[in-house]
Amino acid sequence: MQYTLVGFSTELDWRPLHFVKPIPLHMVCEACGLVRKRTALLPCMHALCESCYEQSARDDVHICPLDGHQSDVDEVSLREFPVDELLRREVKCWNEGTIPTGSMQYTLVGFSAELDWRPLHFVKPIPSYRVCCACGLVRQKTALLSCSHTLCVSCYELSAQGSVCVCPRDGHHCDREDVELKKCPDDEVLKRKVKCWNEGSGCKAVLPASQITQHFHRECRHHSIRCPKCSAAVLSSEVWAHLESECCTTTATPAGSECQGDSGRKEETALLTSFRKILQEQIDEIKTFMERILTGIGANSDGLNEVAHWVNNCQETLRGELKEAISNLQRTVRQEGIQVRTERRDCGEQCCDEVAAVNEETKERRSASKDARSPISESTNALDEPLRDDFAKMATEKSDKCLQTAEGSEMLTDEVExxxxxxxxxxxxxxxxxxxxxxxxxxxxxxxxxxxxxxxxxxxxxxxxx
Structure with a gap:
């Protein structure tokens, strides 16, 4: 999942990037393998970048460099890849692999954001007191130890142990007071001549380090790609001609580059063969493991069948016992209900009989009481007449006496002496x-x-x- 971007950012253009997730196929040119902002989707379903699409134009038609299919301009679908969508994708660091080194190849850090961490091939070597003997980087600040070794400021801080500094090359101990700190001016390094990064593709440009980035992104015409058919290194500007020649052995790259391409293809073939061998071994191991698993599954299957049979028997037994228990419970409830209704009916009849007996007894007592009151009433009526006569007689006599007393009182003396x-x-x-x-x-x-x-x-x- 390694792609080379062009036209998205000056810091990223023409620098191969290892993406974590693949870029959609319709955004990758199938001729040069580059990823540009605009692509053309042909009717034959092949995608070309705008540069290869312009090179494929023949009068009013476009010829696909992969299968020779001819298509009208109206049949081509032009698409533009959003810049933000691509720049948000995750990529791996360039330091994931090893950086090739040479006798006059140095990596600058802290001089320019466009040059930092990009190996540069200088025409003349940089003085040794500017290059860290531990990491090989060229930084602005360096420390010259008493043992004549030079460390960059980062390695110097790591080697410091209190007031003493230990050289990582020979283990020499030196006091910090004996260490000479130096700062390298930017112009001293950026004015030095360097070769273009496309030197291997035939570029002969030699420019100051401060101008090499502009040349690489805007002026250099030796950006190379891998042919999708033969995997040969081909200049991006000559991809169309290379594909039209049906991937002939003559390419636009120099002879040295062609030799390097042949050796690279041999290495790739050997690597592919070893990879296939390893893959076949892994496939055999997987097959053996799968057979073992299938055998175990067969044994487990018999055991599972026995367990399933036992579970089914248990279910049938439990189902029969449960059905019988429910029937017994229903029968018991039915009998108890009948017994309760019978007892309730008997109790009701008994209560009715008792109420009738009480009513009969009450009637009898009322009759007896009525019979007993009749003589008393007759006796009372018999005594009532004589008493009434006696009371009337006594009242008459009392009244007569009072009248006599009142009449006699008139003859009494009015006063008492x-x-x-x-x-x-x-x-x-x-x-x-x-x-x-x-x-x-x-x-x-x-x-x-x-x-x-x-x-x-x-x-x-x-x-x-x-």
Missing amino acids: ESSIPSRERPTGGRAPYTYCSLNHISVEDLIRDGYVEDDQLRVKFEFLT
């Missing part, structure tokens, strides 16, 4: 043992008016003053 009332003196103390009357005489009429007759005697009310 003072001599007839003893102890008439007013008491001097709080209490007196006798009755005191404040009047000289008492009127008999007043006595009769204020008194009453009882038992043939005149009763008089007195007020006692204390």
Whole structure:
């Protein structure tokens, strides 16, 4: 899943990227293998980048470089790949593999974002005191140890142990005071001449390091790709001619590059053969393992069948026992219901008989009571007449006596002499043992008016003053 982008970003253009997930096939040119912003989908279902699509134009038709199919302009579907969608995809670091090194090949760090971490082939070597002896990088700041070895600032900080620095090459201990820190000016490195990254594809350009990026992205015409048919290294500008020549041995690359391509193909063939051998061994192991699994599955299948048979028998037994238990329960409930209804009916009949007996007894007692009241009523009525006559007679006599008394009182003296009332003196103390009357005489009429007759005697009310 390695692709080369063109036209998306100056930092990424023409630098192979290892994507984690594959890019859609219709966005990858099937002729040059590059990924550009715009692609053309031909009726034969092959996708071409805009550069290869323009090279395939012949008058009013386009000829597919892969199968020779001719298609009109109206039949071609042009598509544009969103930049953000591609730049959001995850890629692996360029440091995943080893970086090729040479006698005058250096990697700069901290000088320019466009050049950092990209190996550069310098025409002349950089002084050794500018190159870290531990990591081989060229940084702006370096430390010259007393043992004459040079470390970049990163390795120097890692080698420091307190106030002492240990050289990673010879183990020499030196004090930090003896370490000479130096800073490399940017111009000193960026003015040095370097070769183009496409030197292997035939580019002879030699420019200052500060200008090599602009040349590589905008001016260089030696960007190469792999032919999708023969895997040969072909200049991107000559892909069409190479495909039209039916992948002949003559390519647009130099002889040295062709030799390198042949050796590379041999290495790829050997690698492919070894890979196929390893793959076949793994396939054989997988087959053996699968056969073992199938054998185990057969043995397990017999055991599972026995278990399933036992489970079915248990289900049938439990189902029969459950059915019998339900039948017994229903029969018991039915019998108990009949018994309860019978007892309820008997109890109701008994209650009705008792109520009827109580009513009959009540009637009999009422009749007996009525018969017993009849003589009493007759006796009461028999006594009522004599008593009524006696009471009337007594009332008449009492009335006559009262009249006689009243008539006799008119002949009495109207006054009672003072001599007839003893102890008439007013008491001097709080209490007196006798009755005191404040009047000289008492009127008999007043006595009769204020008194009453009882038992043939005149009763008089007195007020006692204390």
